[in-house]
Amino acid sequence: MTDSKRPLWTDIWKLSSDMVNCKECHAGQHQAHRELAFVHRPTCSSEGPGQYPYIELLEVLKMVHYADLPLPTETHPAWLPPKDGCAD
Ligand SMILES: [Zn+2]
Numbered sequence: 001m002t003d004s005k006r007p008l009w010t011d012i013w014k015l016s017s018d019m020v021n022c023k024e025c026h027a028g029q030h031q032a033h034r035e036l037a038f039v040h041r042p043t044c045s046s047e048g049p050g051q052y053p054y055i056e057l058l059e060v061l062k063m064v065h066y067a068d069l070p071l072p073t074e075t076h077p078a079w080l081p082p083k084d085g086c087a088d
Helices: 052-067
Strands: 012-013 020-021 028-030
Touching: 012 052, 020 052
Parallel strands: none
Antiparallel strands: 012 020, 020 028
């Protein structure tokens, strides 16, 4: 799988209470600027456009969250065909 070549979030980023930092170049981004693309130092090998570490982290957490949810059961009743049969 190609996904195995993709580094984990924690391999690239370091999270503190209100900052995220690149582990390589130590450039930082404040949480308040999470909607803006991250800017590495020019010499960093991770330098590139369109990096949003906070949003990526949120996506990772969402996947974990949904993976932990049990499958829906009684709270979602099965669909039944209409009794008057006019659809047929
Ligand atoms: Zn960097």
